[in-house]
Amino acid sequence: MRARSTPKVSTDPDRRHFDILVAPGYVLLELASLVEVLRLANRVCPHPPFTFTYRSLKGGPIDSSSDATIQTETVPTHPKADYLFVIGNSDPDHPDLSLGRVVSGYTFRGSQVFLLAEAASRYIDEHGTADMATHWENASFLRERGARFEAKMSIATEQGGVVTCAGMEATTDVALAVIGRHISGPAKMTVADIMLHENIRDFSSMQPFSGTKMTSTGDAKLDQCIKLMQANIEDPLPIQQIVDSLHLSNRSLERKFKTFFGTTPNGFYREMRLARANNLLLNTTMSVREIGLACGFPNGFSSVYKSFFGVTPFVLRREKRAASHR
Numbered sequence: 001m002r003a004r005s006t007p008k009v010s011t012d013p014d015r016r017h018f019d020i021l022v023a024p025g026y027v028l029l030e031l032a033s034l035v036e037v038l039r040l041a042n043r044v045c046p047h048p049p050f051t052f053t054y055r056s057l058k059g060g061p062i063d064s065s066s067d068a069t070i071q072t073e074t075v076p077t078h079p080k081a082d083y084l085f086v087i088g089n090s091d092p093d094h095p096d097l098s099l100g101r102v103v104s105g106y107t108f109r110g111s112q113v114f115l116l117a118e119a120a121s122r123y124i125d126e127h128g129t130a131d132m133a134t135h136w137e138n139a140s141f142l143r144e145r146g147a148r149f150e151a152k153m154s155i156a157t158e159q160g161g162v163v164t165c166a167g168m169e170a171t172t173d174v175a176l177a178v179i180g181r182h183i184s185g186p187a188k189m190t191v192a193d194i195m196l197h198e199n200i201r202d203f204s205s206m207q208p209f210s211g212t213k214m215t216s217t218g219d220a221k222l223d224q225c226i227k228l229m230q231a232n233i234e235d236p237l238p239i240q241q242i243v244d245s246l247h248l249s250n251r252s253l254e255r256k257f258k259t260f261f262g263t264t265p266n267g268f269y270r271e272m273r274l275a276r277a278n279n280l281l282l283n284t285t286m287s288v289r290e291i292g293l294a295c296g297f298p299n300g301f302s303s304v305y306k307s308f309f310g311v312t313p314f315v316l317r318r319e320k321r322a323a324s325h326r
Contacts, residue, residue, distance in 0.1 A: 016182055018052040019081040019106075022072060023096035023119075025089040028064040030116050033171035034085055040191045041179050043282065044275050046309040049182055053081075057096050065090055079106045083178065088117030088167045092138060097122040107161030114156075114174060117167025124151055124164060132164040133157040136207050156203040166207050173201040185261030186271035189226070194279065221246050222256045229269050233276055236296040239265050273297070274308050281313050282320060288313045 018038065022031065035052065042048035056062050059074035084106045086099060103113050103123065115123050121138035133152040155170040156163055156177075165174050172195065180188045192200055228242055242265070243250055257265050277295040280286055286294070291313070292301030306312045311319075 014047070014049070016050055016082040017080065018050065018083045018085060019055050019075075019079065019111075020052055021055045021057075021075065021084060021086045021099075021102070022062050022064075022070065023056065023087075023089045023094055024062055025065045025091060025094070026062065026087045027089060027117065027167065028066050028068050029169065030087045030167050030171045031064070031070075033169065034087075034175045036195065037172060037175035037179060037191055040194050041183055041187065044187055044190045044194075044278060045183055050179065057102075075102055075105075077105075079109055079111055081106070081111050084111050084113045086113070086115045086119040088119050088135075090118060092118040092121040092125070094118070094122075098126065099123065100127055103162060112161055112163065114163045114165055114178075116165045116171060116174075120164035120167070121151075123162070131157055131159060133166060134164060135166045135168060153207050154204050155201055155207055158203060163203075170201070170207070172197055173205070174203070176200050177202065184271060185263065186268050186275055190272065190275035190279070193230070219256060219260065221248060221253075222260060225253065225256075225265070229272055233273055234294055234296055236269060236273065239269070270304075271308070274305060277301070277305065277313075278309065281317055288317070 018034075020031065020034065038050045038052055042050055054062075054070050054072040055075050056072040057075060059072055061069050062072050063069050084103075086097075089097065091097075097119050099115075099119070099122070103115075106113050117135045117138060120132065120134040124132045124134060131152060133154050133156055136153060139151040139153070152164075154166075156165040156174050163174075165171065172192075176188055176192055176197070177200075179191070189200070192198075224246055225242055228237060228245065239250070239253070243253055246253070253265055257263060257268055261268055263271075273295040277291050277297070280291045280294065281288070284291075288302065292298070295301075297304060302312050302314070309316065
């Protein structure tokens with residue numbers, strides 16, 4: 001399998017750019033977990049907010065541990081990315097994971113660097129402290145090497161410009177957390193839903209072997225509220241009915257949504273339904289009216305859609321069809 005060339009750095013100041021650095025034998029799951037989150041966010045948001053470029057130390061084609069190949073560009077002398085993600089590769093001793101200068105080059109220019117799994121282990125071994133995380137299997141590797149500290153067992157730890165991460169499937173959680181800084185809560189959760197990623201873990205969540213029960217938001221009542229909303233897209237529930245079923249006050253629920261998502265329960269619910277409508281519009285042959293009805297907009301769907309996405313559903317569908325025939 002060969003990946004196509006990647007998008008260039010955007011000159012749009014409203015877009016965030018990711019450099020994705022791989023070494024030979026990189027873990028395809030980690031790469032895909034990050035890239036799919038970015039791709040889906042670009043699909044569900046009114047305007048695509050993210051771009052990315054594949055990088056390696058030497059450039060050219062790089063093979064994964066499962067024989068997938070991507071074309072890469074070399075690491076720039078003066079990086080302009082907002083984020084650098086370094087993908088693990090199952091070999092903490094690989095020379096291409098000794099990235100102290102690369103990490104410094106990015107953080108010096110204001111980028112935040114995310115080191116996954118083996119890349120995190122190597123960094124911890126060479127530069128780290130006891131407050132950094134890596135995959136539990138790599139933590140055992142560090143102990144066998146006689147490390148003077150125990151790596152953290154959370155899925156990620158953040159120390160200023162450097163974030164060390166467990167990698168593997170936790171990459172999805174980390175990627176969702178990062179895009180959540182730049183897109184709305186409902187849009188982030190729509191990306192998670194499309195990926196069938198049920199519970200979004202924060203950085204402090206323990207790695208799954210610990211047996212810790214996870215929640216989507218860390219607040220059980222808020223989780224229940226969101227699940228009720230997700231289960232009632234076509235016939236939206238009045239917020240008062242949701243409040244009563246959760247045994248909360250309106251003010252308490254509004255405070256929870258404001259704290260976690262920066263919006264109101266009604267605003268979150270409406271955007272969730274619009275995100276579902278956008279997915280149906282782009283990926284089904286349902287009529288615009290059918291989509292409006294399916295997402296709880298029996299009247300005025302086109303106007304509500306345009307007020308959020310900046311274009312009517314008819315125009316967006318026409319543009320998509322035109323693009324597919326080019």
